[in-house]
Amino acid sequence: MLRIAVPNKGMLSEPSWNLLEESGYKLRTNPRQLVVNDEENGIELFYLRPLDIAVYVGAGNIDLGLTGRDMLLNTETEATEYMQLGYGASTFRFAAPKDSSIERIEDINGLRVATSYDKLLHDYLTAHGINAKVVHLDGAVESSVHLGVADLIADVVSTGTTLRNAGLRVFGEPIVKSEAVLVKSPRVNESNPELQVFERRLKGVLTAHHYVLMDYDIKQSDIPAAIEITPGFESPTISPLHDSEWAAVRVMVPKGQVNSIMDRLYDAGARAIIVTALQASRM
Ligand SMILES: Nc1ncnc2c1ncn2[C@@H]1O[C@H](COP(=O)(O)OP(=O)(O)OP(=O)(O)O)[C@@H](O)[C@H]1O
Numbered sequence: 001m002l003r004i005a006v007p008n009k010g011m012l013s014e015p016s017w018n019l020l021e022e023s024g025y026k027l028r029t030n031p032r033q034l035v036v037n038d039e040e041n042g043i044e045l046f047y048l049r050p051l052d053i054a055v056y057v058g059a060g061n062i063d064l065g066l067t068g069r070d071m072l073l074n075t076e077t078e079a080t081e082y083m084q085l086g087y088g089a090s091t092f093r094f095a096a097p098k099d100s101s102i103e104r105i106e107d108i109n110g111l112r113v114a115t116s117y118d119k120l121l122h123d124y125l126t127a128h129g130i131n132a133k134v135v136h137l138d139g140a141v142e143s144s145v146h147l148g149v150a151d152l153i154a155d156v157v158s159t160g161t162t163l164r165n166a167g168l169r170v171f172g173e174p175i176v177k178s179e180a181v182l183v184k185s186p187r188v189n190e191s192n193p194e195l196q197v198f199e200r201r202l203k204g205v206l207t208a209h210h211y212v213l214m215d216y217d218i219k220q221s222d223i224p225a226a227i228e229i230t231p232g233f234e235s236p237t238i239s240p241l242h243d244s245e246w247a248a249v250r251v252m253v254p255k256g257q258v259n260s261i262m263d264r265l266y267d268a269g270a271r272a273i274i275v276t277a278l279q280a281s282r283m
């Protein structure tokens with residue numbers, strides 16, 4: 001039985017629950033439930049606080065966890081990043097009052113930096129030889145400067161709306177580029193068959209989200225050029241048509257490139273190009 005930690009709240013919770021549900025796993029049926037035993041699929045789900053997940057996966061008897069890379073890096077843990085999950089993209093960055101003279105990370109020396117991610121910030125400051133005071137806050141870090149608790153902040157930035165509303169602006173390079181990741185305990189071997197099934201199910205859902213199925217007709221003589229445009233995962237399926245001069249091609253393509261691929265295929269002689277959404281996949 002694999003024991004898996006999933007966020008019980010926060011930005012990553014819903015997309016994580018959806019991913020597990022689409023992968024065929026049973027979710028909790030009421031928000032007070034802490035554990036779900038899905039015997040049929042061989043997993044036990046533990047609903048835990050986002051910031052605690054890497055702690056559990058590193059130290060206890062939880063095998064895997066869905067969390068953010070920034071949260072993993074903020075934790076003293078033996079858990080390691082095992083797979084990217086393709087949602088929850090954000091950056092972890094410094095921000096200062098928009099009219100201040102703080103422009104570069106060297107300007108932070110001697111100042112107070114508010115954050116919820118103390119270890120992550122501390123590691124970065126140490127690596128860059130900067131001496132600043134880390135002020136820990138549990139949330140709403142953007143308010144700390146205006147309220148006189150800190151001179152600047154280091155926090156999660158997604159759209160940047162929260163920062164702007166607080167009169168702050170980012171500076172310097174991102175400290176971390178984050179996204180949701182699957183973290184693994186060192187006690188779980190990569191060759192563990194239960195892990196491999198879990199991984200394949202998740203990858204199947206992610207592929208179905210990020211790829212579509214494309215069909216088109218093309219003259220036999222134009223197939224090589226078309227295959228260059230749509231190589232597929234392994235190799236496209238090519239079927240004969242009634243008119244022996246033509247063939248039908250079926251291939252997976254990345255969702256985000258569908259229109260440019262259709263333009264290029266058309267120019268290469270493809271016709272009757274159609275695109276179909278994928279419901280599920282096992283790669
Ligand atoms: N606006 C956002 N857009 C995308 N990802 C985000 C956003 N805010 C936070 N995240 C990501 O979600 C994870 C943290 O979730 P969130 O901040 O919602 O948890 P939380 O409820 O504050 O956790 P806790 O209460 O345990 O501190 C981090 O990995 C972070 O990078």
Ligand SMILES: O=P(O)(O)OC[C@H]1O[C@H](OP(=O)(O)OP(=O)(O)O)[C@H](O)[C@@H]1O
Nearest residue numbers: 139140141156157158159160161162163
């Ligand atoms: O760039 P934006 O799109 O505005 O998003 C960033 C905000 O989202 C998160 O806040 P959250 O809702 O998790 O609240 P918290 O500060 O209590 O963690 C994060 O801590 C930022 O405050």
Ligand SMILES: [Mg+2]
Nearest residue numbers: 010011139156
């Ligand atoms: Mg938060």
